Amino acid sequence: MNLSLLLLLPGLAAAQDAPPPVAPETATSATTLDRVEVTGSRIKQSDAVTSQPVAIISRAQIDQSGATSIGEFLQDMTASGKALNAKFNSSGNFGYPSDGGGIGAGSAQVDLRNLGSNRVLVLVDGVRWVNESSASGVSGSADLNTIPLAIVDRIEVLEDGASAIYGSDAIAGVVNIITRKKFEGAVVHTKFGSYGHGGDDVEADVTAGTSGDRFNGVFSASYVKSKAISASEWARSSVPTPGGGPAGSSGTPQGRFIFCDPGITTPGTPGFCDPDTADWFDMTLNDGTTTPNYNGGAPTGPGGTYHGFNFTADGFNFAPYNLLLTPSQRTSIFGSASFAISDSVSLHGKVLFNNRKSTNQAAPEPIFVGPFAGTGGIADTISIAANNPYNPFGIDLCAVASPTCGDGTANFGFITKRPIELGPRIFKQDVSTWYFNVGIDGSNDWGPRGMDWNIDAVHSENQADQHFTNGFNVAKLKLALGDVNVCNATPGCVPLDLFGGEGRPITPEMFGYVTAPQHDSSKQVLDLVTANLTGDLWQMGSDRYAGFAVGFEHRRYEGDFTPDPLRQSGESQDSFAAPVSASYHVNEAYAEVLVPWLSSFSTDFALRRSQYSTFGGATTGKAGFRWQPMEDLVVRGTWSEGFRAPNLGELYGLTQFGDTLVDPCGSATHPGPIDPSFAAACGAQGIPTTFTQANTQIIKFTGGNPDLQPERSKNYSFGAVWSPSWAENLSWSRRMDFEFDYYHYKVTDAIQAPDTQALLNGCYDGSITGTACSGFTRGAGFQLNPPTDFLDNLGTITTSGIDFKTTWLSPELSWGQLSASLQSTHTLKYDAVDDEGNHAQRTVGLEVADSAIPDWQTNVQLGWHKADWNASWNVRYISAVDEDCGNAGTTPSTGCVNPVGLHELPATTYHDVQVGWSNAFGAQGLKVALGVNNLFDKEPPVCVTCSLNGYDAGTYDLPFRFWYMDLQYKF
Known part of the structure; x- marks a missing residue:
């Protein structure tokens, strides 16, 4: 079996519903794939299984998910961690988080490997996307709600570090959203869905395109409106x-x-x-x-x-x-076009306007x-x-x-x-995104097989206003x-x-x-110019060529955050915030080489040099190999360096946050005798044994640090892809594929704020001493004064785990064709240690700060396809996690019966189903789909320490069943 078929395999593509099985004629044509650029390398290749793991998500998979946004879809991947979405309802009632990026109300982001959304690089057609602002700061993360789902052709997710290829922010991986470029005819699409407790979802979009010998054009307009669900709807x-x-x-x-x-x-x-x-x-x-x-x-x-x-x-x-669900309304217009000036040179351009109106309460x-x-x-x-x-x-x-x-x-x-x-x-947030791209593509006959080049200039901005x-x-x-x-x-x-x-x-x-x-208002602007050249250097055999890619990129970032004058003066009871207005620029050059030493063995190397106006220069490198000892098996591995430059919010932000801290000397949530390990230190400060913390929230000052240096990282992965020939074209199997990868990341000089609760506990049990404890002072009535929690290059984050994916496709039988696929991520380790050796509370299997890292996340898809009919069943499994009762109080009804115990959030399984009918009712081009997500109305587990709605909205679904009907007509 030719492993290039893996590009078409639904199970290895993403943690979502599988599309209809690939028809035999499609599979046959796949064996003669042209050289293409796949996320993770600028060198065009014909090998679909490259040295690094790349998940390719097709348009069919997106359509079968029932998702209303790219972020909603990607957050169900097993490699994803906690990220903002419409289930988060904090706008200012807790204040601003310590990362300087603001609250991000109404946005949808993506996290890979639990390393944070600001360590994931988002590209659109291989070019950086502007970061979000959401009127509460200057963020280092992209808002996927600024990219309409209607324009997406496919999504490529690189589950590996890629700073040497793409520069800053690609520590945890890359999400590359590929837009529709060649489209013939028109598609009218509408969808209606409901949770039955509010949260009604209405979508409508139209996409039209045309192409000729020299011209391609695509136009799309879309509208999405999702209504709110009140927490009072949940018992x-x-x-x-x-x-x-x-x-x-x-x-x-x-x-x-x-x-x-x-x-x-x-x-x-x-x-x-x-x-x-x-x-x-x-x-x-x-x-x-x-x-x-x-x-x-x-x-x-x-x-x-x-x-x-x-x-x-x-x-x-x-x-x-x-x-429980925040309302959102998104309207967008998108257009792209290309025109061939000659057989070797063409012009292209894209323009997008997207507006989001959202509300938090x-x-x-x-x-x-x-x-x-x-x-x-x-x-x-x-x-x-x-x-x-x-x-x-x-x-x-x-x-x-x-x-x-x-x-x-x-x-x-x-x-x-x-x-x-x-x-x-x-x-209420009102967020507008503008994106303009103009470029030129060309090819020439240099080298053994010619070379390709491109130049792109981009202007993009994200402008947000919030009215409170x-x-x-x-x-x-x-x-x-x-x-x-x-x-x-x-x-x-x-x-x-x-x-x-x-x-x-x-x-x-x-x-x-x-x-x-x-x-409050904020704005982020990204201007960039990028140029790339790729091709072959020399021939190394009858069908082997050494490939290369080189390029240059100039980027300028500008960020502004203008909080209301009452916030700036401290007169707003909601929260204090200081303005930010700053910019910086960076120049980068990279080189990449792919050497096929043997027909079965190749290596690739990359080097990137970056020069920042804020801190100076940085160099990152990457090395990888691909070995195919037999036709059925590919063994692969990578080692790479990464870095992430501090963004403007991390450098200059200054705000407040109301942390739900537990005072070791007398908790508000579980009054009574204090933990004996804290008693000596509390007594030494004269704090009476009858003391009780006055409020469950303790205000702290959070913000940036202009002396921050870039984060550095090293990561490596090793894996294999096996497509056994003995499972091909049998009575029970047309093909079967397996993919296994081990990953390991180590981020040093990590930009983060101290874990205030862990630090506070350590200062009172004696495990932490010195200047680290100087920020904890007491005022009237022995109440804690607001501590500072500013960002710094504090320490090291280490995480590792295993990805396993498999796909099976049956032969076509009289009653249809079956498919099955599985994706599973087993997180082995997550450890964050500051520069004084203090370990953060966050680790594998523990719920803390509204976030969990389950040790197992698994998705399984079952599919059936016959003629114009298809059906899918998607099962999503999240393993059990614990939370520390010491962060919550004594709550016998949920199992937290003492301050040092653990409360289990049990394993949770969701079931999503869909049935689709193409050419419905005899109308050629009409598709009808009916689906239900969370079919069995599974409620998320009780989270005693979680703020606001009592469950972890980054890990679990809403507590209600969601049904929808989707109609699409192409003509």
Whole structure:
């Protein structure tokens, strides 16, 4: 069997539904394939099995998946890790992640080998695609929602490092999206799908093309609209927290009040308002209260309207206000054309416009004021005046020491209030992408078989705006809660009532003064010029030629992030963010050589030199081999160096993030005796054994570092492809193929922020000492001050694993033809270690920070095809993972029964089916398909530590069945 047939094999192409089996005449023609360029090498080759593993995803596979975006499709590959998609609903309610790239709300990205989407290079027709902005930063990742699915001819995924071929960002691999270039006639396509709980999906696109002796042209216009699914549609959202834990949020509609009354002292304590908070109130209003009664300083006693705050009983369940699926509307226009000036020279061009409108929603924004808020900003300094007309306590609540506070000490922890009467926070994104490409292709008769060359110039930009409503201006909160005389003298100021709970709602007039809509914008621009030359150097045998490719590329990156002025000044309660406006350029040259020493053995080498305006130069290399000891078997391997230059967000971003950290000295989520390993360090700081963390979120400052250097990597792979001849043309088998690859990556000088939880734990159990612990300090009431979590070239990431793929195709029988394929990835190791030897929590088999690395991910496809009918059954398997109960709290209902135990997220299997009918109802060119994804309505496993919706949206599907009908008519 000629191994070039593997280009056509559905099972070895991708982790998705198999297309209809290849007809015999197609397979025969494949044995005389022309030399083509396959992702991973610029040298045109006729061998489909190259030295590196490349998955080739056909248009038929995409159509049979039911996917509405490229990102949705690719994230089901077994080699994929966690990446943003429409199931993520965080826009600003937690703040900004530490990578400087922003939140990416509404975008869809791709991760390979669990190394992060910023370590995957996205190409379109072999040329770099602009990175996304999404109005929250300057990202190093591409948004696949900017590329309409309608224009895709196929997708090539290089599951190997390729910096020597393509430059920066190709550490984990490359996704090359090949667009339709030669298309005759027109196709009208529409699709409707629904989850049955909202989330209706409507798609419509038209593609038309024509070609002649010298001209090819393709035009496509598409529209996709996906509606939202509220988290309230899922029964699990009714539990106290999305994951089933006891905590919820301390920002409750009834309010939470932590303060000390200087007129009241607890017997046996040394003085008023002691730092150990022994004589402090921590209370909330009783349900049903309409008139708060402080009851002469006995608010929790008989006649009082308060009780001691308890997370289990009083924590606010924010889950029903979230979205399980965020709505999105995408509109795009694409055109491409080529014109042959002569037999050897042609011009080509492409233009694309894509617009995305998407929305995220969060629970009503809680108001946190007072030192325990821990924002590091204005909210921590807010005091509440005794003459505030709604203050029921009759005393000044002082954030700092003041003569009006009894003995002159500060007596205020914080007051929180969740104003559900205002409505949820809404974040609306409007993102437009422009892409222009013009180039020239040519060939000449240099060398033994001629050479090919091309020059391309590209301008692309991604412009995003985000409008945020129902957020607060903290500076106005300070005025509205302070001295009422100052408020009355300030134009527009209305004294604010945080004390009446749900029984006395905040009035529209009060909201009118303290709320403030906010507008953020960002933009990324990529301009590049690239030139490539490829051909043969010399002949080495009757049918063997030494091939080469050389090229040059110039790129200029420009990034701007303009957060709302309230964010920049710290007056937005949502989050602080600083602006970014910067650019850099890079010049690169590469050379690649392929030497077929024997008809069965070849080697390839590549070298690339890059010169950056930000940090200087870098050189990367690659070596590979291909050995075919017999017709049925190819053995292959690669070794390569990689690097990733820090992007603009990583260099210059500065933001905040609300991390769901657990304080080792007294957790909010599981109060009680602290872990004995932390006790000594907590006691040494004077922290009382009765201390409890005030909030489940601890604000930290995150951002970039202008002194960052590039990441470096080394990776190698070794594998084999076997197509046994004994399985060809039998009564039970027409062909069978097997593919096996081992991969190993080591990234050094990795750009990352410290694992704050691991660092915090280590500083208190004594395993980490020195300057690494200097960022953890404590303020009022022993609450943690906001730590810094800035990026640095911190250490090393190592990961390794095994890919196994197999495909079987039956002969054509009277009742049809069967196919079966399997793709499986077994991740053997993932370890991230910083430069001081501290290991991050993230590892194989562990759920942490809303992300998991299952040790096994497997996809199986079964297919049937007869005449105009085909059917497929796709099974996706994800092995079990554990999560650390110490990051969640004691939740007996889910199995987290002690702070040091583990909670299992069991193995999960999804089933997707589709039936297709070509030339339906006797109409030539009409295709009808009906499909159901998640056929058995499998729910994702409960994740106690996951934020927002209580499951890992990067690993698991939505909890509902999705059915769809797809119609396509070609004429």
